Amino acid sequence: MKINLKTANKVTQIHAEAGALSSLGSIAAELVKGRRAAIVSDSNVAPLYLERAKAVLTAAGFSVGGIVVPAGEASKQPEKLLELWAEFNKLGITRKDVIVALGGGVVGDLSGFAAATYLRGCPIIQVPTSLLAMVDSSIGGKTGIDLPFGKNLAGAFHQPVAVVTDSNMLQTLPQNRYTEGMAEVIKYGCISDAELFRGLECGSVSAEDFVARSISIKAGVVERDEFDLGERMLLNFGHTVGHAIEKNMGFGGISHGEAVAIGMVIAAKLGVRLGVTPQDVPERIISVLERYGLPTTTTYSATELAAAISSDKKNLANKLHFVLLENIGKGVLYPIEPAALIDELKTILI
Ligand code: GLY
Numbered sequence: 001m002k003i004n005l006k007t008a009n010k011v012t013q014i015h016a017e018a019g020a021l022s023s024l025g026s027i028a029a030e031l032v033k034g035r036r037a038a039i040v041s042d043s044n045v046a047p048l049y050l051e052r053a054k055a056v057l058t059a060a061g062f063s064v065g066g067i068v069v070p071a072g073e074a075s076k077q078p079e080k081l082l083e084l085w086a087e088f089n090k091l092g093i094t095r096k097d098v099i100v101a102l103g104g105g106v107v108g109d110l111s112g113f114a115a116a117t118y119l120r121g122c123p124i125i126q127v128p129t130s131l132l133a134m135v136d137s138s139i140g141g142k143t144g145i146d147l148p149f150g151k152n153l154a155g156a157f158h159q160p161v162a163v164v165t166d167s168n169m170l171q172t173l174p175q176n177r178y179t180e181g182m183a184e185v186i187k188y189g190c191i192s193d194a195e196l197f198r199g200l201e202c203g204s205v206s207a208e209d210f211v212a213r214s215i216s217i218k219a220g221v222v223e224r225d226e227f228d229l230g231e232r233m234l235l236n237f238g239h240t241v242g243h244a245i246e247k248n249m250g251f252g253g254i255s256h257g258e259a260v261a262i263g264m265v266i267a268a269k270l271g272v273r274l275g276v277t278p279q280d281v282p283e284r285i286i287s288v289l290e291r292y293g294l295p296t297t298t299t300y301s302a303t304e305l306a307a308a309i310s311s312d313k314k315n316l317a318n319k320l321h322f323v324l325l326e327n328i329g330k331g332v333l334y335p336i337e338p339a340a341l342i343d344e345l346k347t348i349l350i
Contacts, residue, residue, distance in 0.1 A: 001014075001015075001016045001017060001212045001215070001216075002014065002015050003016075003215070003219050005139070005159075005219045005222060005223055007141070007159050007222065007223065008226055010161070012139075012141075012159050012160050012161065012162060012163060013027065013031065013161070013162040013163070014139065014162070014163045014165070014215060014219060015162065015163070015164050015165065016163075016165040016167070016211060016212055016215050017166070017167070017208070018166065018167050018168045019166060019168055020164050020166040020167075021049070021052060021056065021127065021164065021166040021168075021169070022056055023056075023164065024053060024056045024057060024125070024127060024164050025056035025057045025058075025059050025061075025062070026060055027125070027162050027164060028057060028060060028062065028098055028100070028125055028162070029060040029061060029062075031098075031123070031125075031161045032096065032097065032123050032161065033096040034094055034095075034096030034097035034098065035061050035062050035063060035097070036062065036063050036064075036091060036092055036093055036094070036097040036098075037057050037062040037063070037064045037065070037097065037098050037099075037100055038064075038065050038067060038088050038091050038093050038097070038098075038099050038100070039053055039057070039064060039065070039066045039067065039100040040067045040069065040100070040101055040102065040103070040107055040111035040114070041053075041066065041067070041068050041069075041102040041103050042068060042069050042071040042072075042103045042104075042106065042107050043069070043070050044071040044103075045071070045102060045103045045104070045107070045129050046068045046102075048129075048172050049102060049129065049169065050068070050102065053100065053102050053127065054066060057100070062098075065087070065090075065091040067083075067087045069083075069084075069106075069107070069110065071106070072106065073106055073146065073252060075106055075107075075110060076109060076110050076144070076145045076146045076151075076152075077145060078145060078147070078154070080110055080145070081110070081113060081114055081117075081145060084110070084111065084118075085114060085117075085118050088114070088118050088122070093118065093119075093122060094119065094122075095119050095120075095121065095122055095123075097122065097123070098122070098123045098124065098125055098161070099111055099114065099115040099118075099122055099123070099124045099125075100124070100125045100127060101115075101124060101125070101126045101127060101128075101160075102127045102129065103127075103128075103129050103130075103133070104128065104129055104130035104132065104133045104137075104177070105130065105132055105133045105137040105256075108126050108128060108133050108137050108138050108143075109137065109142070109143050109144050109145070109152070109155070110143075110145060111124065112124055112126070112141070112142075112143030112144075112156075112158055112160070113143040113144050113145055113154070113155050113156060113158070115158060116143050116156040116157075116158030117156065121158065123160075123161045124158065124160045124161065125160055125161060125162045125163070125164060126138040126139075126160045126162070126163045126164070127163075127164045127165075127166075128165055129169045129172075129173070130173055130177050130180075130181060131170060131173060131177065131178055131180070131181025131182065131184075131185070131211070132177070132180055132181040132184055132256070132257060133181075134167070134170075134181070134211055134214075134215070135184050135185055135188070135210075135211060135214035135215060135218065136181075136184045136214075136235075138160070138165070139163055139215060139218045139219055139222060140159075140219075140221075140222040140226075140232075141157045141158050141159035141160065141226070142155065142157060143155050143156055143157070144156070157226065157227060159226075165211065167207060167208045167211050170207055170211075175293075176255065179255075179257065179292060179293045179294060180255040180256065180257030181257060182257065182293075182294065183238075183256075183257035183258065183260045183261045183264070183289070183292075183294055184214070184257065184260070185200070185210050185211075185214050186200060186264070186285070186288055186289060186292065186294075187238060187260065187264060188213065188217045188218070189288075189328065189329070190237055190238075190264060190268075190285065190328060190329070190331065191234050191235070191237045191323070191329075191330070191331030192217050192221075192234070192329060192330070193213060193217060193329055194327070194328050194329030194330075195329075196210060196213050196214075197328050197329060200288050200291070201284065201287070201288055201291075203291065218235070221234065221235060233321045233323065233333055234323055234331040234333065236321075236323055237267060237323040237331050238260040238261070238262075238263035238264030238265075238267055238323075239260055240267075240320065240322055240323075240341075241262065241263035241266045241267065241305065241309070241345070242256070242259035242260035242261075242262065242263030242264075243259070243308065244263075244300075244305035244306075244308035245263065245298055245300060245305065246259045247308040248300055248304055248305060248308060258294060258295050261289045261294035261295055261296060262295055262296060262297065262298045264285055264289070265282060265285055265286055265289070265296045265297070266298075266345070266348060266349070267323060267324060267325070268281050268282040268285050268325060269282045269348050270324065270344055270345070270348060271324035271325050271334075273344060273347060274324065274334070274344070276324045276325070276326060276332065277324060277325045277326070277327070278327055281325055281327065281328060284328060285328075298349070301349050302342050302343075302345035302346040302348075302349045303342075303346070305342075305349075306338075306342045309338050309341065309342060310338045310339075310342075319335050319336070319337060320335070320336055320337065320338050320341060321333045321335055322334045322335075322336050322341060
């Protein structure tokens with residue numbers, strides 16, 4: 001599958017197919033003028049794929065350097081940004097050259113922000129290696145790092161020149177990371193693709209297929225609302241409560257996907273309560289999540305989640321755009337004040 005995602009001042013080529021990594025060199029050579037490449041990867045992914053990525057870029061005429069950061073969220077730190085800028089400098093990267101993010105969401109966000117800011121912006125190609133990065137974080141140009149007082153608090157929109165998604169890479173992904181990514185795939189079914197959801201319900205959709213469908217949905221949403229002012233907020237289905245659970249458990253205590261899974265169930269139940277969502281929807285979501293090994297309940301009370309919901313950076317001007325489902329396949333934004341949301345949550349959570 002190849003999609004051209006058109007945003008305000010860039011076109012991102014998205015290539016998604018089994019074996020796409022072997023085309024990375026030719027894609028980069030077509031899209032960038034310079035012939036230097038800095039590949040940023042992490043300590044889990046580099047042993048598996050760095051040499052191959054280097055080889056295909058070298059074969060396409062690039063002089064290539066590899067930079068490996070420790071795997072895990074702890075690498076999304078300002079200090080790591082300084083290290084990447086220094087490495088880019090050592091490799092002689094100019095604005096005509098290219099940064100390649102080879103990894104999951106952490107590598108994509110960190111190197112995306114480093115590319116957005118180095119020399120006021122260098123081209124980047126995202127090569128996502130986790131399911132979550134393939135279907136979500138590699139597409140749409142959101143980049144960033146964590147600050148001591150919160151996740152993703154510094155960042156930039158920086159659209160990649162290309163995203164190269166090789167579904168064969170899923171074969172080396174640990175089961176828990178695969179499960180985590182499935183939460184986002186299920187989310188796409190919930191908010192915009194009833195057929196995908198039905199395929200997930202009966203297990204009849206292949207990984208290559210659901211990755212491609214998820215990418216198309218995300219690309220369409222980003223094209224229509226690059227800067228997250230409207231429709232793109234639908235991608236946050238399950239995320240308001242999910243983030244609050246993550247914050248309460250301490251980041252790392254629960255995976256993002258697991259927290260979002262629980263958040264989706266709560267959002268569906270809330271939708272029923274508010275008269276927006278049909279009665280059968282929460283149960284359907286619960287059974288799909290269970291089918292893919294995701295959790296569906298939390299022991300946190302609404303009061304315990306309240307502070308995190310009120311302080312979320314996305315809850316601008318004290319109005320929160322909570323995402324509800326009009327049905328499976330149709331997400332809607334439901335403006336609500338955080339205090340009112342927390343009152344509603346009290347009726348659902350013990
Ligand atoms: N992951 C949500 C977004 O890209 O907007």
